[in-house]
Amino acid sequence: MNRVLWVFSEILLGVLAAGVMTAIVTPLLARAGRDPGPTAMWLTLAVGIVLCIVVGERLRKGRHRHRLS
Amino acid sequence: MARGLCVGMVMAMFVLTTGSRVVAGPAPIYRGADVKFTFGATPNEATVVAEGLGVRITKHVGREVVKIRIEVPKDVVDLEANAKSEVRVSRRGRSALISMANRDPKMIAEARRMTEGSQALTSFGALITALDSDNSAVAMSMRTTWALLNAARGNDGVVMSVARRVASGARRGPFTPASFASEREEGPTACWAEYESTINVYYGEFSSCLVDYGWIPMGAQACTFEWATKSELAWFWLISCDGGLPK
Numbered sequence: 550m551n552r553v554l555w556v557f558s559e560i561l562l563g564v565l566a567a568g569v570m571t572a573i574v575t576p577l578l579a580r581a582g583r584d585p586g587p588t589a590m591w592l593t594l595a596v597g598i599v600l601c602i603v604v605g606e607r608l609r610k611g612r613h614r615h616r617l618s
Numbered sequence: 619m620a621r622g623l624c625v626g627m628v629m630a631m632f633v634l635t636t637g638s639r640v641v642a643g644p645a646p647i648y649r650g651a652d653v654k655f656t657f658g659a660t661p662n663e664a665t666v667v668a669e670g671l672g673v674r675i676t677k678h679v680g681r682e683v684v685k686i687r688i689e690v691p692k693d694v695v696d697l698e699a700n701a702k703s704e705v706r707v708s709r710r711g712r713s714a715l716i717s718m719a720n721r722d723p724k725m726i727a728e729a730r731r732m733t734e735g736s737q738a739l740t741s742f743g744a745l746i747t748a749l750d751s752d753n754s755a756v757a758m759s760m761r762t763t764w765a766l767l768n769a770a771r772g773n774d775g776v777v778m779s780v781a782r783r784v785a786s787g788a789r790r791g792p793f794t795p796a797s798f799a800s801e802r803e804e805g806p807t808a809c810w811a812e813y814e815s816t817i818n819v820y821y822g823e824f825s826s827c828l829v830d831y832g833w834i835p836m837g838a839q840a841c842t843f844e845w846a847t848k849s850e851l852a853w854f855w856l857i858s859c860d861g862g863l864p865k
Contacts, residue, residue: 568853569846575814576821587810590856 559605560598567597653748655756657822660830668760671748673741677763686763693738697767705770709733716770726772733771742767758784809859813852820848 571593578585653670668675678685686697696708703718707729714729716722733739746764749757761780768776827841 564857565850568850571853572817572820572845572849576818579814579818584814587806590806590810590813594857 555605555609556602559601562605563598563601564594565597566601567593570597653745653752657756657819658826660826666756666759668745668756671741671744673738673745675742675745675760675763677759686767688738688742688767690738690741693736695733695736695738695767697763697770699766705766707732707767707770709736714770718769721772723772726770730771739767809856812859813856816852817849820845820852 571590574593575585575589653668656667656669658665658667662680664679666677666679668677672690674687674689676687676689682701684699686699688695688697694709696706696713698706698708704715705718706713706715708714709732712732714725714732716725716729742764746761749760761783765777765780768774824841824845827844828838831837831841
């Protein structure tokens with residue numbers, strides 16, 4: 550159960566992080582005269598979720614090892 | 619666990635605040651092929667800059683006075699309108715003050731002579747033509763500027779044309795974003811365009827907030843919090859609006 554909650558939190562955080570990333574990057578690209586286009590949304594979403602899962606899993610394993618030692 | 623979470627939140631806030639302070643600034647919005655709009659605002663004045671086709675139009679809208687500068691590399695025309703219905707047209711050190719309530723033919727003729735052969739106004743006219751299909755508020759603002767300028771020069775045809783356009787727009791009902799103009803016009807591209815313009819506006823507001831309130835202790839953090847909340851809401855709106863990958 551804990552594991553499921555943990556992964557769910559990672560995904561939720563990933564979605565939020567992707568929102569912040571897009572909100573920063575989009576105006577900067579517009580200022581440089583580029584439009585990232587609608588595909589950027591899915592790309593950022595995927596990158597955000599994957600990043601948060603990778604970092605979250607590392608944290609979880611680290612905590613697990615810390616408890617065992 | 620709770621301590622780690624708190625540290626993480628503080629770190630994220632710090633990174634966002636410092637990073638965003640560096641990158642924040644008025645972000646331009648592109649309309650049509652060649653016209654770029656940049657917005658700015660202070661508590662007493664709103665500014666819009668339109669650039670395209672070699673001309674730059676800067677419009678400062680205050681409570682009592684509207685100042686407009688139309689410039690190309692070797693020509694500048696200034697226009698100043700106030701709440702007393704007076705318009706001042708200036709070019710090359712000469713100026714004409716026209717009261718729009720009782721338009722003095724001599725002053726109108728003077729304004730026309732002054733602006734005759736102006737490259738800035740020719741380019742402004744071309745820019746207005748380029749914005750013809752754009753019904754956004756900022757394009758309408760440029761058209762009213764063009765109408766005011768022509769009214770000061772005694773050319774009422776342009777004024778009537780803009781007035782007809784405004785009236786026909788009013789008959790259609792209130793302004794709605796392009797993506798919601800028809801029932802199922804939503805799609806990845808329309809949703810993205812809506813999101814992009816919204817997020818650009820939020821970014822501009824964030825920049826102004828940092829300039830106005832960033833000096834207050836915790837002011838920058840409050841601006842960041844406001845911007846992050848609005849951006850996240852826009853982001854969730856985009857996810858719900860999108861409806862799939864672009865085809």
